[in-house]
Amino acid sequence: MTRYFFKRLAGAIPTLFVIITAAFFLIRAAPGGPFDQEQALPPEILANLQSAYGLDLPVWAQYGRYIRALAHGDFGPSFKYKDFTVTELIEQGFPVTLQIGTVALILALAFGIPLGTFAALHHNSAADYATMSLAVVGIAIPSFVVLPFLGLFFGVYLHWLPVAGWEPGSIRHLVLPVIALCLPPLSIIARMTRGSMLEVLRTHFIRTAFAKGLPLHVVILRHALRPALLPVAGYLAPAVASIMTGSLVVESIAGLPGIGRYLVQGALNRDYTLVMGMVIIYSALLIAMGLVVDLIYAWLDPRIRFGR
Amino acid sequence: MSAAQRLGSNTGAVCALAIIVALIALALVGPWFNPNNIESLDWAHVAAEPGLMGAHWFGTDRLGRDLFARTLEGTRVSLAVGLAASAISLCVGISYGAVAGYVGGRTDHLMMRFIEVLSGLPLIFFVIFLTVIFGRNLYLLFLTIGAVGWLTMARIVRGQTLSIRQREFIEAAVATGASSTRIIFKHVIPNLLGPVIVYATLTVPQIILFESFLSFLGLGVQEPHSSLGTLIAVGAGEMEAAPWILVVPGSFLALLLLSLNILGDGLRDALDVKER
Numbered sequence: 001m002t003r004y005f006f007k008r009l010a011g012a013i014p015t016l017f018v019i020i021t022a023a024f025f026l027i028r029a030a031p032g033g034p035f036d037q038e039q040a041l042p043p044e045i046l047a048n049l050q051s052a053y054g055l056d057l058p059v060w061a062q063y064g065r066y067i068r069a070l071a072h073g074d075f076g077p078s079f080k081y082k083d084f085t086v087t088e089l090i091e092q093g094f095p096v097t098l099q100i101g102t103v104a105l106i107l108a109l110a111f112g113i114p115l116g117t118f119a120a121l122h123h124n125s126a127a128d129y130a131t132m133s134l135a136v137v138g139i140a141i142p143s144f145v146v147l148p149f150l151g152l153f154f155g156v157y158l159h160w161l162p163v164a165g166w167e168p169g170s171i172r173h174l175v176l177p178v179i180a181l182c183l184p185p186l187s188i189i190a191r192m193t194r195g196s197m198l199e200v201l202r203t204h205f206i207r208t209a210f211a212k213g214l215p216l217h218v219v220i221l222r223h224a225l226r227p228a229l230l231p232v233a234g235y236l237a238p239a240v241a242s243i244m245t246g247s248l249v250v251e252s253i254a255g256l257p258g259i260g261r262y263l264v265q266g267a268l269n270r271d272y273t274l275v276m277g278m279v280i281i282y283s284a285l286l287i288a289m290g291l292v293v294d295l296i297y298a299w300l301d302p303r304i305r306f307g308r
Numbered sequence: 309m310s311a312a313q314r315l316g317s318n319t320g321a322v323c324a325l326a327i328i329v330a331l332i333a334l335a336l337v338g339p340w341f342n343p344n345n346i347e348s349l350d351w352a353h354v355a356a357e358p359g360l361m362g363a364h365w366f367g368t369d370r371l372g373r374d375l376f377a378r379t380l381e382g383t384r385v386s387l388a389v390g391l392a393a394s395a396i397s398l399c400v401g402i403s404y405g406a407v408a409g410y411v412g413g414r415t416d417h418l419m420m421r422f423i424e425v426l427s428g429l430p431l432i433f434f435v436i437f438l439t440v441i442f443g444r445n446l447y448l449l450f451l452t453i454g455a456v457g458w459l460t461m462a463r464i465v466r467g468q469t470l471s472i473r474q475r476e477f478i479e480a481a482v483a484t485g486a487s488s489t490r491i492i493f494k495h496v497i498p499n500l501l502g503p504v505i506v507y508a509t510l511t512v513p514q515i516i517l518f519e520s521f522l523s524f525l526g527l528g529v530q531e532p533h534s535s536l537g538t539l540i541a542v543g544a545g546e547m548e549a550a551p552w553i554l555v556v557p558g559s560f561l562a563l564l565l566l567s568l569n570i571l572g573d574g575l576r577d578a579l580d581v582k583e584r
Binding site for chain 1: 425436441517524554565
């Protein structure tokens with residue numbers, strides 16, 4: 001088990017390396033550069049700027065320099081946010097993004113799994129249809145539509161919660177963004193749990209459990225839930241990806257100072273180092289999530305053995 | 309019961325289909341009844357409220373542009389991108405999945421491993437990169453979204469192909485000396501129609517969502533043209549003073565995506581397609 005884990009961890013490094021390399025050359029292939037402005041800079045100043053940031057070197061040499069700096073944990077300076085290094089920008093914004101993302105994921109699991117189980121237990125009843133209809137709404141309508149509508153209703157009309165903005169430590173400002181962010185994965189998890197729970201409930205060992213006279217909650221919690229959660233565990237990595245992409249728009253609508261805006265802005269500004277920083281953060285998170293999923297799989301299904 | 313009857317008895321799916329047809333009809337013929345076009349600025353009615361008696365049925369935006377005209381144009385763009393990009397992802401996904409499933413063995417393993425790697429990555433990054441590198445135009449948008457939207461389709465087609473490959477008519481085709489290419493395109497793919505239809509209807513809303521997401525970020529459709537995503541992005545900033553600028557395109561997108569999803573689910577139940 002431990003050996004398998006470290007093997008996977010070692011396997012993640014080349015994957016990350018390939019992603020970093022691909023992203024580096026892709027963004028350099030884009031026309032334009034970080035110092036393009038409405039009014040072109042005088043050539044001497046441009047040349048000075050470029051040599052200061054090492055942009056006058058051939059691309060492969062820049063790549064070598066970047067990788068060497070990266071190996072020392074240095075993401076380099078940002079081209080557009082003067083006086084900031086990419087590390088500083090990430091240090092400022094990442095806690096906010098991580099906070100809303102983690103809460104959204106936890107909420108999606110905490111509500112999605114019980115809702116799906118509930119629907120499965122009341123299969124083909126009105127409650128089942130109602131839950132699944134809500135799930136379709138949650139899946140179909142994207143967070144960048146849900147969040148403004150929530151803001152309009154709870155913020156502008158009811159004045160219960162702030163529409164947008166952020167204050168350090170204020171939970172009220174995070175409520176609507178987190179809800180908008182967690183609804184799509186929550187609905188998908190509810191749907192998946194219902195589907196797999198229906199299958200598990202039809203198996204013989206569940207029938208046996210009921211036949212022994214075990215109460216419903218014991219059958220569900222101790223016997224049915226574990227196998228039923230296998231597909232949900234497989235969905236965790238896509239769920240994280242969906243929350244990440246969702247946070248790109250949710251942060252900009254709600255005016256949260258996370259790192260979401262840096263990816264698109266960085267790419268448009270040709271802020272090479274910032275884009276690379278974002279790509280590394282996001283892919284490392286996803287790869288880490290893949291590892292966690294493997295561990296959860298092993299815990300849910302003891303038949304899975306980590307040989308090989 | 310036939311599949312069509314099963315679909316017909318699903319009230320939700322029938323309503324969804326009706327709404328989709330109505331939205332498409334409105335998007336296509338609506339401009340004929342509207343004296344305003346997407347670019348004309350009506351300075352007498354800036355950010356005017358919606359009203360069926362007024363000059364602007366759905367109101368106007370901050371520049372006095374008619375929201376009815378702009379929302380309908382956005383719907384047309386979203387539908388066009390959805391259909392075109394789905395067609396591309398369909399072609400790629402079907403060919404890829406059918407080849408992987410039919411050839412099998414190491415090739416299949418490698419091809420599926422590739423899909424696994426791709427679907428583990430947040431594809432939005434690639435699309436952002438591609439739009440940044442190649443500039444923003446509508447045809448490229450079709451291509452990039454189509455190019456990343458084929459993964460699920462390929463998986464499903466592969467699964468179906470694996471079971472079709474075992475059937476006797478494939479054995480008969482092999483016995484008559486047909487080449488693999490011929491068998492894949494003449495015998496395997498035509499038999500995939502059911503699941504392909506279902507997943508095509510489910511791909512369209514996903515791609516519309518993706519397009520409006522990109523347009524929302526400012527990477528998709530550009531001014532003066534509108535997409536539902538760009539309109540929502542503008543509306544989200546105006547919601548306290550002029551909520552209809554958000555509500556009109558937001559409702560159109562929500563209704564469109566919801567109906568397409570319900571129809572897709574209905575079709576899946578009617579044709580009884582197993583996931584994976």
